[in-house]
Amino acid sequence: MRSQAKGLLACDFFHADTIFLKRLYVFFVMEVRTRHVHVLGVTFHPDRVWTAQQARNLLIYLGERAGSFRFLIRDRDAKFTTVFDEVFAAVGITVLKTPPRYTKGELLCRALDPDITRRVHRPHADLR
16 A cells, blocks of 8 residues: 555545534545645535535645545445545546445544544635
8 A cells, every 4th residue: 555655545534522512524535645634624414415515625625736646545435426436536536435344444544544633634614
């Protein structure tokens, strides 16, 4: 994987509970080589449409750098649809799904970087 890390992105959700006992879902993508984390959005109710729009926002932010990535690793969550995959396919990024019931793949990005909740970067906070 290290030889492929330069062109590899990984995405996932993690949740954060508020003091008001509400659960927020944070969607993020990590550039595996640099372990640079992009927080794409935070919402109470992530759905397919919202997730696909966050993918579009990421590609807008990355601009020409998007072409330097070859693969995106994601799990099989229902929030990731063919529309989500097509957003990345349009710029030449192949989406790889983790195997079904792959417990070691659970929160793949967090496994790659356990401090992910402390080191996040949100460059396009104004995009919704």
